[in-house]
Amino acid sequence: xxxxxxxxxxxxxxxxxxxxxxxxxxxxxxxxxxxxxxxxxxxxxxxxxxxxxxxxxxxxxxxxxxxxxxxxxxxxxxxxxxxxxxxxxxxxxxxxxxxxxxxxxxxxxxxxxxxxxxxxxxxxxxxxxxxxxxxxxxxxxx
Amino acid sequence: xxxxxxxxxxxxxxxxxxxxxxxxxxxxxxxxxxxxxxxxxxxxxxxxxxxxxxxxxxxxxxxxxxxxxxxxxxxxxxxxxxxxxxxxxxxxxxxxxxxxxxxxxxxxxxxxxxxxxxxxxxxxxxxxxxxxxxxxxxxxxx
Numbered sequence: 001x002x003x004x005x006x007x008x009x010x011x012x013x014x015x016x017x018x019x020x021x022x023x024x025x026x027x028x029x030x031x032x033x034x035x036x037x038x039x040x041x042x043x044x045x046x047x048x049x050x051x052x053x054x055x056x057x058x059x060x061x062x063x064x065x066x067x068x069x070x071x072x073x074x075x076x077x078x079x080x081x082x083x084x085x086x087x088x089x090x091x092x093x094x095x096x097x098x099x100x101x102x103x104x105x106x107x108x109x110x111x112x113x114x115x116x117x118x119x120x121x122x123x124x125x126x127x128x129x130x131x132x133x134x135x136x137x138x139x140x141x142x
Numbered sequence: 143x144x145x146x147x148x149x150x151x152x153x154x155x156x157x158x159x160x161x162x163x164x165x166x167x168x169x170x171x172x173x174x175x176x177x178x179x180x181x182x183x184x185x186x187x188x189x190x191x192x193x194x195x196x197x198x199x200x201x202x203x204x205x206x207x208x209x210x211x212x213x214x215x216x217x218x219x220x221x222x223x224x225x226x227x228x229x230x231x232x233x234x235x236x237x238x239x240x241x242x243x244x245x246x247x248x249x250x251x252x253x254x255x256x257x258x259x260x261x262x263x264x265x266x267x268x269x270x271x272x273x274x275x276x277x278x279x280x281x282x283x284x
Binding site: 031032034035036037078104105107108109111112113115118120121123124127 | 167168171172189193244249250251253254255256257258260262263265266269
């Protein structure tokens, strides 16, 4: 799945708006993930996952920073996230099914914050983009 | 849980009728392979065509009515959806994965509609609802 020029443009445009609230969006997305899919909490036994927790916010930032890197290097997501891909494959080993769940929650957070911008075309572009990011992060699993 | 769902749905019934039909449209745009079930719907060649397509709109209304029935019959959903499930399996040949896709799209449309009111907790309730609806629709598959 490669992104068209129009799709890349849609991703970059929305990211520009998101960037200023990236930390909050990251934390909110994780909150959504843990509420809707409690099984995902099994990857964070060492975390305080209560609303507003510093660890939650910190981790949300990490996730959004990585997405920002992918946006910045949207023509070479694989290169931009190479180290992160290895981290997920050899250390974290998060089951691939969970990337879809987090992507869905990120889309919910974005839709809730930018409803008029989140047209069907923009939605499709972001879904595809997050799907690409997820693919890169799981491609070294085996 | 069922009560909470019925309350959640009932109290925003008016708005949900605004969200279900657009969700079908969005499904066909974001996941174009879902168009495979609608070969006789005419022009689905672009987002604009899909949004303007009267058959898509009519079908969206059908799905909404059915969804409304589901929420009114949550304790008895498998029975309520028994014939519909058989229809989707034996006549329509729809992979149940598509019910999950439509459910997730509905959630995103709701997020855009209710913005900050669509909290993680609210989303979690809705995820459960679309989950049981999808499960009931798939229940009679063989």
